[in-house]
Amino acid sequence: MTSTQGSAAPVKANPSADAFAHRLAEVAATVERFMVDLLDESVRPGEIARPPRLMEAMRHAVLGGGKRLRPFLAIETARMLGGSEAGALAAGAGVELVHCYSLVHDDMPAMDNDDMRRGKPTVHKAYDEATAILVGDALQTLAFEITADAQWQPNPAIRADLVLGLAKASGLGGMVGGQLLDLAAEGRFGAVSLDVEDTLRMQAMKTGAILAYSVEAGAIVGNADADERAALLRYGKALGQAFQVADDILDREASPEAMGKATGKDKDAGKATLVDRLGLDGARAECDRLVALCEEAVAPWGGRAEILRQAARFTVARKA
16 A cells, blocks of 8 residues: 555644644644545555545545544554554554444434535435445445554554454444444334443443544554553543543534534434433533543653643533
């Protein structure tokens, strides 16, 4: 595959709070360049062809939108630990491709039936449902291809650890299983009533597992020891939970224009959220509690972890 290692711009260490948005945008631009190269129409070794319609629809799904928070977490965690930037960039791009595939499938009529995503028509609206299914399939398999490619990570043990972690986070015991529980919570398969614990479990799988893996991927690339990896996993799990609670709040309060998609649909669909279980004030308090857990988890790194502290605060303060 085309190498983009040289296109990654250097980023200053230990940014101030005021520099966080710039840092996030800078890393997002680096990730975007990487994925532009991944999704061009040049046929790679081992491929027979890249169908133009499929490539066009994949680019529609992936490029030109999103904060790239998941690869940002992988890259910044690895950087804090002194890990390979190229390895972290590829691992982070793998997570982002899985995330984008999940959005394509989640937007389809059989799932959430959304017309807009990131301010533009969803893939099944811009193309058709069959193409959207294949786009999701192709993005998922490309994610594992990048993660397993020795070009980006020469250490086979690290590659195997990354592939295993991504599979677990995105599969039946993680994101996919959580999506099924989310559909069940709507009553699609019979009456169901989720309490706070059930809701937390569903959200930890649907959203939290991939976010937690993003941090863990950075820890793997950064050669974290067992204690460091456990602490960073605690951070990632708390951040993933905070992200989902904040998303539930935004679904109630943000405008469709700010979010780039329809809002208020979760309540209309009867989806299980902590806003329903705790109320808006209780959900905000839960966000504050989770941010405190994130900060506690990365305390051993002192100032080196400031960007991860900022990421936790950003997660609950974002407006879209």
